[in-house]
Amino acid sequence: MRILILGAGKMGSFFTDILSFQHETAVFDINPHQLRFVYNTYRYTTVEEIREFEPELVINAVTVKYTLDAFRQVLPVLPKNCIISDIASVKNGLKKFYQESGFRYVSSHPMFGPTFASLNNLSQESAIIISESDHLGKVFFKDLYHSLGLNIFEYTFDGHDETVAYSLSIPFVSTLVFAAVMKHQEAPGTTFKKHMAIAKGLLNEDDYLLQEILFNPRTPSQVENIRMELKKLLEIITQKDAEGMKDYLTKIRHNIQ
Numbered sequence: 001m002r003i004l005i006l007g008a009g010k011m012g013s014f015f016t017d018i019l020s021f022q023h024e025t026a027v028f029d030i031n032p033h034q035l036r037f038v039y040n041t042y043r044y045t046t047v048e049e050i051r052e053f054e055p056e057l058v059i060n061a062v063t064v065k066y067t068l069d070a071f072r073q074v075l076p077v078l079p080k081n082c083i084i085s086d087i088a089s090v091k092n093g094l095k096k097f098y099q100e101s102g103f104r105y106v107s108s109h110p111m112f113g114p115t116f117a118s119l120n121n122l123s124q125e126s127a128i129i130i131s132e133s134d135h136l137g138k139v140f141f142k143d144l145y146h147s148l149g150l151n152i153f154e155y156t157f158d159g160h161d162e163t164v165a166y167s168l169s170i171p172f173v174s175t176l177v178f179a180a181v182m183k184h185q186e187a188p189g190t191t192f193k194k195h196m197a198i199a200k201g202l203l204n205e206d207d208y209l210l211q212e213i214l215f216n217p218r219t220p221s222q223v224e225n226i227r228m229e230l231k232k233l234l235e236i237i238t239q240k241d242a243e244g245m246k247d248y249l250t251k252i253r254h255n256i257q
Contacts, residue, residue: 001140002026004055006070007062008034008043011087011110015059016041018148026053028074051077057140060086065208068097075101083137089164090212095132095157106130106137109160110150111167123149128163131156165218172213173223175202 001023005012008029016038019025026042028050029035035043044050058078062070067088078084085106086094098105107130112122127145129138131154138154145152155163179199185192202210213219236244 001057002053002055004028004044004050004053004058004074005041006058006060006074008038009061009063012059012061013038015061015087018144026050026055047074047077050074054079055082057137058082058084060084060088063206063208064088064090064212065206068093071097071101075103078103083134083140085133085137085141089168089209090216091130091157091160092212092216104134104137106133106141107157108133108141108145109164110145121149126151126153128152128160129154130160161216162218164213165216165222168213169216169219169222170226172202172210173219173226175199179203 003019003023003025005015005019005025005027006029008016008027008031012027012029016025016027017040020040025040026044026049027035027038028044028047030045032045035045042049042053044053055078058074060067060070067086071084071086075084080103083104083106084098084101085108087108087110088094089109091107091109094107098107109128109130110125111127112125127141127150129141129145129152142152175195175198178195179202182196182199188196233248235241236248
């Protein structure tokens, strides 16, 4: 299959690496310097090169801020039978765009990233495939994600956004609060160092990606849950309520079993 990957960043390079040995691949990026880091593939910087390549599948792996712009740039030169796809963690506007595009589409979300995941062992990681997607597109990504050892789930666009609001916004907000109150430690403990590593990794992510995840309409209710739990915990600590602390620890240990 001829596969065009939009964006030669971390995820674009990752998909190029895993697809280029079984498919004819090309990577398109307007920044030629980015293309220095992709191998075993065609490297394009103009849409006319894409027209000549005639891709059968497009995987949009650009930064979430530019996902729709990248699609709009290449759609005019794509064959009408081409399937377009994205791997964005934020699906805002994509459902409407796909429905109006005139192309078959498949939307998915690998629930991992190069910052934290071990790309050589993804057996503990997951991927979501959007159920409204084209059947053949879903089959392709199911086979691909299965070959990577990922745990695959199928959700609607709305179900995906709800899942992301819970699984990403809660740890993101918790980490941001940790970083906001953090002070330099001369002799940090193991737990502190682990939290610090998470915070540094998160803050290396694209600002727009963090913003879009936190601005998900379903995020405020999750943040409100954090606020309520902090209030309960602060009351227990302030009152030195040993029995209350025991009950609280029992409850949260049950949550993480």
